[in-house]
Amino acid sequence: MDVEIAEERIFVLTERFSLDHAEGRAWARRADAFGTVARLGGLLNRSASEDYECVYRERRLQPFWHLHATAVAGYERTRTYTVAVSPSVRSVRISGEDVAAEAGQFRLSGLESCRDETSRQYLFDGLSRAENPALASYLSYPGTVTDAEALAEAARGGIVVVPPENKASMLVREVMSAAIGKIDADRVLEERVTVDLVDLVYRPVFAFRYRHAGKEAVIEFDGLTGDIRPDGATFEQYLGKILEPRFLLDVGVEAVNIFVPGTQLVRILAEQGVKQATQRREG
Structure with missing residues (x-):
């Protein structure tokens, strides 16, 4: 089996709203964070509805993983086919040979040449590790390629950069396990798994x-969609925490061989243009 794994990348999606805009929208919904009783109290007593204080503001980057895998298998197998004919048929001549027929059928053997190809996208929440297809909605928003050093600088500037709880190497193995299917074959001619996207994507979130x-x-404001969650959370404990390179993919040949004995590992670039753009930015 051959395995190809793309170079890992980090993306930061560009926020569509400013902190001031988010805070204004959240302030208008502040009573919602305290439940029905607070909302009713605000309707009955306007002075009580103004008895609110914003004690903490947070601008954070929240992670999720985007992976894509393709599995290809080429193989051969011998199969016997039963062909129905009229009950009166006693034999059928095929390619110059007579094949006996009995009870309204005859049997043929042949060598099947097969090729299976599957392709699938995977999206994992960076905090819970749970697969969450709904995260695909964020992939339509523009973003920029970055690195751990730039994220660490953003954290020092006051942005809460939340490190992912799950490492890319673990997710790659999980994706490979799902991509490798059982092959019913006499002889395997080709077997390849390509993980052509290994992206750590950060989306902007505001919390108050x-x-x-x-x-x-706490009220959360989505920096891309503008959606508001009155049951939000903050990540103050991550303030200033640096995203370390160990959170990124670091799969050597030995590690993959432990998972798939005999694997030949090849590292590939998902997009050559992305690497060139990164080099220009660093230059």
């Missing part, structure tokens, strides 16, 4: 924690 009547609650 409000205090009201001795309680605190």
Whole structure:
């Protein structure tokens, strides 16, 4: 089996809204974060509805993984086919040979030449590791290629850069396991798995924690879609935490061989243009 794995990349999706815009939208929904009682109280007592304080503002980059894999298998197998004919048929001449027929059928053997090809996209939440196809909606937004050093600098500047809880190497193995299917073959001619995308994607999120009547609650604002979540959360514990290169893919031939004995590992570039653009930026 041959395995091809793309160079890992980090993308930061470009936020569509500013922090001020997000805060204004969140402030208008502040009562929602405290539930039905707070909303009703605001309707009955306008002064009470203004008894809110924003005690924390957060601008963060939240991760998810985007992988894509293609599996190709070429193989041969011998099969016997049963062909129905009229009950009166006693033999059928095929390619100059008579094949006996009995009880309205005759049997033929042949060598099947087969090729299977499957392709699938995988999206994993960077915090829970759960596969989440709904994250595909973010892939239509523009973004830029970056690296761990640039993210660390962003964290030092006050942006909460949340490191992924799952390593790319673990996800690549999971994707490969799903891509490798059982082959019903007499002889395998070709077997290849290509993981042609290994992208760590960061999407912008704003979070605001409000205090009201001795309680605190958080509203999240999606920096791409503009959606508001009144049951949000903050990631203050990640403030200033640096994304280390160990979170990226680092799969050697030995590691892959442990997973698939006899594997030949090839590293490929998903897009040569992306690498060139990165080099220009660094230059």
